[in-house]
Amino acid sequence: MGKEAASAFGRWFALNDFPVNVALKAVCDLSEQVLSWYKMIPTVDLLTSDYKELLARADIDIVYVALPHNLHKEYYLEVLDAGKDLLAEKPFGIDLAAALEIQDAAERMGRFVRCSSEMPFLPGPQRVISEIQSGNLGEIIEIKAGFLHSSDLDPAKPINWKRQNKFCGEIGVMGDLGMHVLHVPLRLGWKPTQVHAQLQKIITERPDGKGGTAVCDTWNNASLHTEVDMAGNRVPMTLEMKRMAAGETNTWYIEVLGTKGGVRYSTKDTKTLWTFKCADEQVWQRMDLGFKGMVFPTITGGIFEPGFPDCFMQMLAAYVAEREGVLKDKFGCVTPEEAVASHYIFDAALSSFANNTVEKINYRTLNEEIRNK
Numbered sequence: 001m002g003k004e005a006a007s008a009f010g011r012w013f014a015l016n017d018f019p020v021n022v023a024l025k026a027v028c029d030l031s032e033q034v035l036s037w038y039k040m041i042p043t044v045d046l047l048t049s050d051y052k053e054l055l056a057r058a059d060i061d062i063v064y065v066a067l068p069h070n071l072h073k074e075y076y077l078e079v080l081d082a083g084k085d086l087l088a089e090k091p092f093g094i095d096l097a098a099a100l101e102i103q104d105a106a107e108r109m110g111r112f113v114r115c116s117s118e119m120p121f122l123p124g125p126q127r128v129i130s131e132i133q134s135g136n137l138g139e140i141i142e143i144k145a146g147f148l149h150s151s152d153l154d155p156a157k158p159i160n161w162k163r164q165n166k167f168c169g170e171i172g173v174m175g176d177l178g179m180h181v182l183h184v185p186l187r188l189g190w191k192p193t194q195v196h197a198q199l200q201k202i203i204t205e206r207p208d209g210k211g212g213t214a215v216c217d218t219w220n221n222a223s224l225h226t227e228v229d230m231a232g233n234r235v236p237m238t239l240e241m242k243r244m245a246a247g248e249t250n251t252w253y254i255e256v257l258g259t260k261g262g263v264r265y266s267t268k269d270t271k272t273l274w275t276f277k278c279a280d281e282q283v284w285q286r287m288d289l290g291f292k293g294m295v296f297p298t299i300t301g302g303i304f305e306p307g308f309p310d311c312f313m314q315m316l317a318a319y320v321a322e323r324e325g326v327l328k329d330k331f332g333c334v335t336p337e338e339a340v341a342s343h344y345i346f347d348a349a350l351s352s353f354a355n356n357t358v359e360k361i362n363y364r365t366l367n368e369e370i371r372n373k
């Protein structure tokens with residue numbers, strides 16, 4: 001993901017009239033091979049395997065940290081302590097306790113902190129949000145959202161840190177994909193009040209890459225059946241996070257249905273927005289979207305279709321714009337509060353599956369959780 005960020009900064013000029021310039025100045029990684037890739041970037045003048053060297057640099061304002069989940073808390077806290085602002089990666093700490101500590105430190109120190117989730121910056125999700133906010137849907141009947149991968153269906157795929165609880169976290173696939181799924185619902189104020197979770201460990205052993213096998217103990221798939229309170233209505237919201245979804249390489253989707261209309265978007269069909277109208281006749285209508293619908297205008301023509309590097313760049317632009325106070329009413333990155341809320345949901349999901357219960361989700365404020373202890 002560090003390389004992905006570097007690629008976005010490298011074509012910052014593609015953003016039209018963007019008020020803030022950025023330059024990638026320094027990179028830290030333990031791997032010499034990874035570090036040497038960054039040698040081709042002219043603005044980078046520090047490549048190091050010692051992150052303290054990077055944090056000591058006075059000319060660095062923002063640090064993007066893309067590390068295995070077990071390292072999030074320690075490194076995020078050090079970045080904040082060093083006086084830097086932070087673009088964190090999801091899941092924003094390996095568990096709820098870590099996420100709360102990071103949120104607490106950011107607030108105490110007054111740093112600007114946001115968490116990564118890029119898919120909602122595509123034109124499709126943006127139109128989904130505006131359709132919902134327009135009131136065109138009437139009373140909301142149900143919400144479905146998900147993020148689906150499939151490469152884990154290959155039993156010969158070697159183990160990596162994301163497939164081991166001690167590095168990825170007890171929340172498994174929820175930590176990997178869940179923040180992406182919840183970004184839009186949480187931004188719309190749809191904070192589920194309860195959850196019934198189905199969690200699956202399907203392939204429990206994988207090649208260790210050294211000729212042997214290793215235990216794969218993370219949840220592969222999660223289906224969270226939640227409920228959102230909308231003006232007294234108990235609205236079902238189903239959230240899918242799967243590493244084993246047949247044929248889905250990186251499919252992010254959302255569908256919201258109401259009494260008067262509906263809206264549906266999936267990255268599987270990147271430029272297509274589906275809208276539903278319920279009148280004399282019931283009609284699903286398909287529309288092509290292009291760069292015209294991007295959050296931040298770019299030099300790319302309005303009819304051309306965007307992809308992953310584009311929404312990643314838009315997310316970085318949103319981070320920088322919000323930090324500078326120029327985001328205005330545009331869509332912003334995941335806030336620490338939203339990241340912590342996602343952890344409350346995942347935490348309740350773990351209890352729900354362990355006990356086969358419907359769990360209430362008890363969101364608490366920082367004061368209740370940490371400062372009043």
Ligand SMILES: NC(=O)c1ccc[n+]([C@@H]2O[C@H](COP(=O)([O-])OP(=O)(O)OC[C@H]3O[C@@H](n4cnc5c(N)ncnc54)[C@H](O)[C@@H]3O)[C@@H](O)[C@H]2O)c1
Pocket residue numbers: 001002028029030031034051065066067068069071089090091116117118175176
């Ligand atoms: N936003 C997204 O779409 C997206 C996609 C994939 C991963 N992620 C998130 O990004 C983070 C990293 O995931 P990834 O897929 O890039 O992992 P990765 O394993 O590909 O990369 C992690 C890098 O960290 C380096 N590293 C490990 N320990 C280190 C240390 N102590 N100091 C310095 N460098 C160290 C490794 O050498 C490696 O290059 C995770 O939080 C993951 O959930 C986000």
